[in-house]
Amino acid sequence: MNWAFQNPIRLEGAVRRHFESIGYTAMLTLWRRKRMILALMAVAALAAVVVLLKSEKRYTSNALVQVDFGREDQTGNGRQGGGLSFDVSALVETEARFVRSRAIARQVADALAAAPGGEPVTERRIQDLMRDLTVRNDSRSYLIEIGYTANDPKRAAEITNLFVDTYLRNRSETSFAAARRASDWYAAQMKEARTALEAAENAAGDYRATYNIVDTTADGGALQQQKMRELVSQSNSASLARLNEEARLERANRAVAEGNIPPDIAALPQIQRLIESRETARRQVAELSASSGERHPSVERARALLSETEARLREEVGKSVATISEDVGNARRLEGELEESVRKAKLALIDNKSREAELRTLQGRAEATRSRLKTLTDNYVQSQALSDLKPVVAQVMIAAEPIETPSGPKASLILGLAILGAATLGAGLAFLLERRDTGFHREDEVLPETDCTCLGLVAATTGAAMRLDIAARRETMRGIAASLGLTAFQTSAKTVLVTSALPGEGKSLLVDSLALSLMEMGRSVLIIDASPCSEPDRDTRPALEDMVADTASRRQFLESRRGEPMPVLQRRNANLRNSLPLVVAGHMAPLSVIQRRTGLSEGGAVFANAGIGDLVKEASSKFDVVIIEAPPIMLVADSLILAQVADVVIQAVRWHETPKATVNAALKRLREASVRVHGIVLTGVNMAKYQTYYSFFRSPSTRKFRKYYAAFD
Template structure:
């Protein structure tokens, strides 16, 4: 349905407003077209709902209100005391409501009210009465209590508001007194079950706590005995004393000494590293890093003095005694310097080794003292652990005693978590059934069903309903729309039928237009399309105007009668054709019926049939050929080749669009040119509600014009010509035994029903069949 119309408006743009208006009008038209079905559904729903509402009994609802008291403990958890913790109030109230709706509470109500012996609940249900093959139980029904509990649960309604602590318990029954009694019974059963459950929980908690207390006392005695035995084995009097033991003091002193030794070793290694670095660079370490630093300093000065002396004596020559003496003094000073440096470095290394040895000794001592301290501390820790275990057992024993005392108190109090705010009273006014609502829903459902059916049927491919619609989809013009007439048709409808036939004749150019066909083929897609009626109506109309017409029935559906004065088509073609044409000169309309389709193709392709058609062109003013259905047989092909033009009869709102389009495509493929289409058997009463403006749209509005108008001059001349031809006067009703169509056209017969058309399917746009442009082999008149 969401398509945009392809035709532009006068301004050349798409008219969406017109599109949606047309779519809405189409929906309303589809609903109006099925108004009788919708009315029947509404009436049926109204009557059915009224009957059901009259058969329903009044129902009464009694309500009782409970309030959940969250100030009391809801339950006692074994092993834990009651604590003031903020509960989830909504969840608690909902939980209590579910308890009321439970089957256990319903069973208690059955037992409290002794409903098993109540006749109102012990009667057999409707299903049991309908099951006649089931034998009635001889004794008491063992499942009666469960069945009655289920019936009570179906009539119970429990509601709660998440914003309050109130619970509403309502029960619906046919008797107001019974409704109030059962609602109060549910409240009492709930309160009783909660009391019993609280007492049972308290008793179970007390029993469990008693056992736990006994076990804890035994465990405490075992822990105290273990502490005493450990003290005797280890000699410890108290665990966790504040005094410091001798091993711990020795460990502390040894740790301090180890730290000092580590510092001494580190300092000696640092002095050694600095001295070696300074010696490599040619300097002298400080007195803090090296004890012999002043001596080495003097030796360095002696070396420098010796070097200057060697440099001063170098001018005397390398072999001069003074130079050699100065050089020897320099080497001696350097030798003594190296020996002194080596001696200083060895001293520093000796200090490092001494500090490392002292550190290792202290490390071993600290490790031994640590082992002694750890052993002593383990004994104390174990003693403290035994003491802590005993303390925890004493505290748990105290908590269990408090919880046991509280459970005994709750069991003696027999408290409940809810209280009755208002008990149920017998209602005066019934709460149901809602008869107006049921009737409204039934009517609304029936209306929706009817509208849905109307829209669904409107979307089906029910065929063409207007000439403009037919021309738009097929690209061929509609020659006319022939109304459907029956025994109930009046003079106006018959006059409308005559006007439609005249329009078809005028569209074809008869009787005097240039280029009007003399041999016309009337075809259809499927049987029962109204070809016979159109052919006979055209023949009668043209005969009344003085046109001699030959009607050839090539469908074979109605063979010629043996008692008929006219021969069959086969006899006329294969017999003496000249004698037949001579005998037909006295008749304004001559009708020939074929015997059948057994040899139809060979017969219509024979030379005898071509000679017959040549003679018919000369003997008659007009030849109308009623062709077989184009979608069923191919007999129309040779008939189309001997015709000047062809028209296609389409039944109004019946022949599927896709069938018509397929027929036109088939005719085009076989080089058969279609002059136009005729929409037959139009229902004038239904067509007036269609959103179209065509030749049949104004009949009901101007019906008086067709019913009271005098016959036109053409009809008067047609009547005179018919009187001369011995035919009934056009527009005059025939005998009552025949339908109007048969009375006006006695040679017209219902189309064959051997092959019914396909049922209308969903509307298919299909390819539009244009007029074929191929050359058609047509015999010239």
């Protein structure tokens, strides 16, 4: 489902109804267990009363002490001293903590032990004094309330006044020696810090002067790095120039070896003139040879001139190649010098960095010592201000007196806590018991849990309203018969199989009640009780085993269609004693019963026989309705066999007792055998308790139902 297209208002309403249902169900759970909760609350209240009656009464005596700080500021919020401001409420809280301290309690214990009949001082005695002592102070005033709780009011007043006297004596004897000691300690530490600061600053200065470090900031390092980058750039340029010169020399040597003139050498002026002279001499030789002949003296002179010109040209080319070689050597030398400069610059930079780091470490130590000196100075000033303050003066405003009214135990508090705890425990137990109860509570739970319709509720028989229960059960059976198509106007179903998951589910009561209701509706009914018998039946009437094995006996019994005597039905179900039909005009109601005589061990021989199918088929032709009471499906496999010859299968489930998982397991077993369960009937329903799963009180409609049955039945 795509929730993006859902109506948000509808979703919000559904969520609200869901949580309202959960809350309502929880309240109903508490209401159903109200007797248990009330019983727990009553027991807790009784236990609280017993504890209160047995508890020893406690008395509390209080004294008030006013603390005077001597000098207050104009606003009344603080105290000025030595140029510093102090929070008075914090000082009052300090005095209160001093009263609560173990040292005061120990001195009080010593004073009590020194008195006649006093108890020896032990750790437990000191802890008891601290436990029963109460000290409260108000941040808006200078008052401290000191109280003590004891079993005797006079004892409580005595110990309270002893605490007050001990506190005042300690306060008057206490001076500011601690502040003076702190001031002296701070002075000594300041002196050491100054000496350490001077030594650190001198060490940093000497290091700077030794290594001639001018600037340790980022700017100084940047200048050195810039110089380094320039040297590296020059070295790279020299390497490039050297590579160019070497390439030029290589081209020149290759061209000379091939008898050519390198282009860059041919561009020189003197080389160009020699090349032009060579070309002129060559033309003269060619012209003279053509005009005068090869052996003419002028041709010989022209050739000599050409040879001289070529020799001079080779000489000049050689000089130019030598010049290029010198340029290569100069480039290599310059490259080496620059690389050496770069190496030295790198070493210098690394060395300078390490020295600067060492210098910064020395400077950091000096700065840390300077900060510590500043902190010590501030603390020294504050300790001096505290030592200059006047001692705190305290006086008794109200001495402790014996109070005869007990201060504890508090009856209302103990009783309330006991009742509240019992109610909480009862609520928790109620929810746990409800969680443990896994049976069906309401009719509308059956379909969602089992995918089967709930055909009806069979009320449990109560002695107080037996007649009304019989009337309600009869009408329930008539409704079930109509739902299953068993009435005279409905001929779709002839054979009904009634089974259950476990024994004791009210299956027999359901079968007999349904049969009696059909009988009253004018339908002839045959009950086949296929449940095993625990003891051999001495009845002379034909049993189920006889009907299956003997065809003659079966036909004789079915042809007779005789009604059963009353004792037989009463023996089957004692709850039907008051609901059996009456004899009309000497004719017994058309209701017959075939009971099983043997136990479980003979079940295979009985139900494996094809005669069981013939019995049901022939009985369907003689009786209007055949009701088969089958054994529990979870214990015996007979129900799976009998279900194959039944038109309708219903399952009896004990209300509030049979677990839902067991019911579902039985249904699963039937469905795996291709048996369709047409519905479930809840038996043994306590109608008064059943209403508590819907509302807090009995519904007015229920009273109307009973009134209706009482008036017309």
